[in-house]
Amino acid sequence: MGKVYLVGAGPGDPELITVKGVKAIEQSDVILYDRLVNPELLNYAKDKAELIYCGKRPDQHTLTQETINALLCKFAHQGKVVTRLKGGDPFIFGRGGEEAEILKENGIPFEIVPGITSGSAAPAYAGIPLTHRDYSSSVSFVSGVSKTAESEEAYWKNLAQGSDTLCIYMGVKKLPDICERLIRHGRDSNTPVALIHWGTTDKQQTVTGTLANIVTRAHAFKNPSMIIIGEVVGLREKIQWFENASLEKTKIAQAVIG
Incomplete structure (x- = not known):
């Protein structure tokens, strides 16, 4: 019998993976990796490791979850060490819990x-x-998107009256509906909102606004993007750093070329 590692690859910046995650990649015979995994991380794999792409886009899956589950079991039964490399954290909207259940x-x-x-x-x-x-x-x-038995209306009502800060995954497509529901259930329409596209990578872009106007301001934003809602968004004006640093690097590079 082999062994399976369910590894969180982090949010995009390849330096944000854990040391333990790198060690799992290095010793694996097979690596099944997702779309949002930085491909640089695959450089840690052994030369003969089998790499299997399991990328998922909204409404478009390269491999179904059932197929991925079956492959994990098949390779482990063959006595191989397997890494299931997932973007972010495997247990936060990564379906890692489902895969762990199957393995168990x-x-x-x-x-x-x-x-x-x-x-x-x-x-x-x-x-x-x-x-x-x-x-x-x-x-x-x-x-x-709520996958629980709770109705959409009750789901967003609870969130509107709950935490000070909301971090919403997989919500770009439903942004107009999300804003409308939060306002209707009592969230101030002037509450600051940010959308962050390809966060932590050199493609990162951020747009800010409020629940009342973010839909118009972020009309061009697509997945993968995080939605952040709350008064803390206003602090970005003071302490934004990454995109400023990236812009400065670009200016220096252009000056050298020029």
Whole structure:
């Protein structure tokens, strides 16, 4: 019997993977990796390691979850060391819990290697602290689509009246509906909002606004993007750093070329 590592690859910056995550990649015979995994991380793999792309876009899956589950079991039963390399953290909207259940049911040894989730990393790179003594004492990581038995209306009503800061995954497509529901259920329409596209990577872009106008301002933004809602977004004007640093690097490079 082999072994499976469910590894969080982090939010995009390849330096944000954990040391334990790198060690799992280095010793694996097979690596099944997702679309949002930085391809630079695959350079840690052994020369003969089998690399299998499992990328998922909205409404378009290269491999179904059932197929991925079957492959994990198949390779482990062949006595191979397997890394399931997932963007962010495997247990935060990464379906790692489902994969762990399947492995347990099939008697396959496994380990969970946590990763840095984009819900905390993307706003950090955008200069937005999720909590702050003066603005936010609570934060919720939220899916843009409710898969529970709870109705959509009740789901957003609870969120509107809940945490000071909301970090919404997979919500860009439903942004107009999200803003409308939050306002209708009592969230101030002037509440600051940020969308962060490809957070922590050299493609990172951030747009800010309010619940009342962010839909217009962020009309060109697509997935992968994190939505951050709360007063802490206003701190970006003071402490944004990553995009400023990237812009400065570009200016220096252009000056050298010129």
